[in-house]
Amino acid sequence: MAFKSLATSGIINFAKYQNALVGNAAYIPDPTSDFLITETVLSSQSSSISFDISSLSSTYKHLQIRVVARSDRAIASDYVRVRFNGDTGANYSWHNLYTDGTNSYSEYSAPETGMHVERIAAANSATNVFGVAIIDLLDVFSNNKYKTIKSIGGVYGAEDSTGRRVQLHSGNWRSLAVPTSVSVTVGGGSVFVTGSRFSLYGIKA
Amino acid sequence: MAVAQYTQLATKTLASNAATVTFSSIPYTYRDLMLVCYVKLVNGSDYATLRFNSDSSSSYPSVTAWGSSQAYISDTRIYLRVQGYTPVNSYLTSIVNIMDYSATDKQKSLIIRANTNDTISELGVEMQVAKWPSTSSVNSLTINAYSGGNLAAGSTFSLYGVK
Numbered sequence: 001m002a003f004k005s006l007a008t009s010g011i012i013n014f015a016k017y018q019n020a021l022v023g024n025a026a027y028i029p030d031p032t033s034d035f036l037i038t039e040t041v042l043s044s045q046s047s048s049i050s051f052d053i054s055s056l057s058s059t060y061k062h063l064q065i066r067v068v069a070r071s072d073r074a075i076a077s078d079y080v081r082v083r084f085n086g087d088t089g090a091n092y093s094w095h096n097l098y099t100d101g102t103n104s105y106s107e108y109s110a111p112e113t114g115m116h117v118e119r120i121a122a123a124n125s126a127t128n129v130f131g132v133a134i135i136d137l138l139d140v141f142s143n144n145k146y147k148t149i150k151s152i153g154g155v156y157g158a159e160d161s162t163g164r165r166v167q168l169h170s171g172n173w174r175s176l177a178v179p180t181s182v183s184v185t186v187g188g189g190s191v192f193v194t195g196s197r198f199s200l201y202g203i204k205a
Numbered sequence: 206m207a208v209a210q211y212t213q214l215a216t217k218t219l220a221s222n223a224a225t226v227t228f229s230s231i232p233y234t235y236r237d238l239m240l241v242c243y244v245k246l247v248n249g250s251d252y253a254t255l256r257f258n259s260d261s262s263s264s265y266p267s268v269t270a271w272g273s274s275q276a277y278i279s280d281t282r283i284y285l286r287v288q289g290y291t292p293v294n295s296y297l298t299s300i301v302n303i304m305d306y307s308a309t310d311k312q313k314s315l316i317i318r319a320n321t322n323d324t325i326s327e328l329g330v331e332m333q334v335a336k337w338p339s340t341s342s343v344n345s346l347t348i349n350a351y352s353g354g355n356l357a358a359g360s361t362f363s364l365y366g367v368k
Binding site: 028029030031032034035036037039064066068097098099100101102103104126128129130131132133134152153154155156159164165166168195197199201202 | 207208209210211212213236237239241266267268269270274275276277278302304305308310311312314315316318332333334335336338340363365367368
């Protein structure tokens with residue numbers, strides 16, 4: 001966070017506040033470091049989307065994927081899996097914190113075939129509702145670290161415990177390989193519906 | 206060719222107390238909006254709230270969790286922080302992502318993170334997903350105080366377009 005203004009905090013007027021950021025923005029995105037790389041908005045349904053990231057390692061340190069999606073599975077909400085390099089082996093783990101507004105929960109996985117990110121809308125969500133997620137892939141091009149992601153998101157698609165969720169997720173891919181692709185696949189063998197959107201951003205060091 | 210992810214559309218800093226902050230004539234040339242708020246309320250027990258397109262009649266449902274509890278709410282506004290109130294000497298920090306804000310085939314979903322440095326026992330760190338159940342494009346945002354009171358001088362609000 002950058003201090004750009006002391007006009008409010010009172011160097012000359014001796015006004016006192018509990019927070020040194022007063023009068024400054026809580027967060028200032030850097031227009032010189034964060035970039036849209038590519039985007040897919042589905043014109044027909046698809047079970048998965050994949051981004052080729054093989055050319056990005058020399059320019060970006062982190063990646064972000066923004067998801068606005070809905071599946072066709074006959075449930076109130078669904079999940080997606082994030083994978084690297086087409087690896088479908090049990091080389092991933094994840095855990096989360098979430099609430100349905102009535103109770104709060106935490107979950108973790110044993111080694112799995114993908115990192116879960118939840119929740120998106122599904123067929124039993126209200127019409128025109130799509131779930132949302134912002135997924136950060138941190139230091140993703142490192143060849144001496146396992147790859148870690150974190151995400152926040154959820155959906156308000158139905159008035160029940162499965163149709164309304166807000167969730168924090170974290171996961172890892174236990175590989176030192178430099179990723180050349182990252183995919184987002186809907187869970188449960190279903191498909192993303194038309195209009196689902198996936199945007200890839202790069203963040204420079 | 207990569208394009209900058211964030212473009213600052215407008216920033217408003219209150220030089221004096223005000224009932225309302227409005228961002229209007231929002232262009233439709235971005236994918237998402239991000240609203241960054243640093244807000245203090247004049248009334249000791251109050252909330253900062255958000256509406257779209259001056260819509261004060263729709264129900265805006267939300268689901269949220271904070272330090273010690275959770276809730277789901279349906280009200281005629283979205284709370285920038287649901288848990289508790291924002292005490293008079295405390296600033297609320299809230300980052301609001303409004304996803305696919307101009308899509309006319311989608312209801313508008315929001316991801317909200319918030320915190321405050323208040324002094325009550327329930328510390329305010331909160332995650333929230335909310336919804337404006339409309340397929341209309343968002344062309345304005347209105348922030349005001351739930352009680353009908355004022356947002357305090359020194360509060361800042363920055364709106365970014367996200368490609």
